[in-house]
Amino acid sequence: VGTERDVIMPDTIEGYPVNDKVNWDTFHFGALSRAEVRFYKLLDLSELTYTTSTDGISITAYSGNVTGTGYDNVAIPGTINGKPVVELGDKVFQGRDFAAIYLPEQLKIIGSETFDACKNLQHVVFPDTLVDIGNYAFYGCSLDGEEIVLPEGLTDMGMGVFYYCTPKSVYLPSTLSSVGDGFMAGCGGEYIVSPEHELIRSTDGIIISQ
Numbered sequence: 001v002g003t004e005r006d007v008i009m010p011d012t013i014e015g016y017p018v019n020d021k022v023n024w025d026t027f028h029f030g031a032l033s034r035a036e037v038r039f040y041k042l043l044d045l046s047e048l049t050y051t052t053s054t055d056g057i058s059i060t061a062y063s064g065n066v067t068g069t070g071y072d073n074v075a076i077p078g079t080i081n082g083k084p085v086v087e088l089g090d091k092v093f094q095g096r097d098f099a100a101i102y103l104p105e106q107l108k109i110i111g112s113e114t115f116d117a118c119k120n121l122q123h124v125v126f127p128d129t130l131v132d133i134g135n136y137a138f139y140g141c142s143l144d145g146e147e148i149v150l151p152e153g154l155t156d157m158g159m160g161v162f163y164y165c166t167p168k169s170v171y172l173p174s175t176l177s178s179v180g181d182g183f184m185a186g187c188g189g190e191y192i193v194s195p196e197h198e199l200i201r202s203t204d205g206i207i208i209s210q
Contacts, residue, residue, distance in 0.1 A: 040075040040102045048080070056086035056106070062093055072097065072120070078104035088114050090134065103127050110137050112158065117141075126151050135180060136160045143167045150176070152194075157183055165189075 047064035050057050057080045077085055084106035091113045093101075100123040101115070107127050112134035115121060121141040128151045135158035146167040150157075154173050159180030162170060167189045172179070174194035184191065 040073045040100070042075045042077060045077065045080060048077075050080060050085075052081070052083060056084040057081075058087040058089055059085060059092055060089040062096070065096055072099035073102075074098055074100070075102035076104050076107070078106060087111065090114065091116065093118060099123070101125065103130070105129055108132065110134060112136060113139060115141055122146070124148070128153060130154050132156045133161050134158045136163060138165055139163045141165050147171075159183065160185060162187055162189075 043062070044064060047062055048059055049061035049063070050059045052058075059076070076088070079085065085104055086106060087109040088103075088107070088111055090111040092111065093115050094113055095117040096115075098115075098118050098121050101121065102125045103110075105127045106129050108129055109132045110130070113136045114134065115124075116136055116139045118138075118141050121138070122144060123146060124138070124143070126149075130151055131154060133150075133154070133156070137158065139160055140163070143162070143165040144167070147169050148162075148167050149171045150173055152173040153175050155175055156178045157176065157180055159182055161180065161183045163182060163184070164186040165184075166187060167184075169190045169192050170184060171192045172194060176194075
């Protein structure tokens with residue numbers, strides 16, 4: 001605690017590390033406040049491999065990890081070189097030791113097996129801009145007890161997206177037009193389909209066409 005001109009930032013709050021080095025210019029908050037964002041470490045751009053197109057940035061590889069750093073909660077950059085991050089490629093973060101992931105606004109595509117085998121992953125913040133989640137994107141992640149709300153605007157989900165995860169529930173938005181086989185196989189959680197959905201509904205936990 002200090003004066004208005006001399007504020008001291010603690011290293012931790014309730015056991016969580018406080019990251020005071022977030023570049024706010026490259027971060028898109030979505031539903032999170034700045035206070036909440038400070039519990040997420042922005043991934044180092046030097047550890048990311050990416051390609052650039054007219055639409056924006058696609059992240060294709062990640063060379064780092066957070067094991068033992070105290071920063072198990074990580075945030076994907078919202079922009080790189082002034083362009084929005086719109087896609088996470090296949091297997092980019094496969095097997096990483098993440099506890100929580102913040103996905104930035106403007107992200108549209110999560111590739112196949114992007115977070116596959118991130119077995120300690122408990123929480124994901126999905127952006128409102130998301131339109132496509134690839135096959136087995138979160139295969140084998142924990143997500144234990146999570147009430148996952150997929151955003152309105154999402155149109156496509158591949159096979160086995162939450163295969164062997166253990167969420168309490170997954171909400172499917174009214175905009176969803178394609179759902180792959182076994183997207184929650186081995187989970188035991190429940191599907192909640194938007195009552196406004198015109199194509200699919202859920203009966204006794206089974207998704208069927210209307």
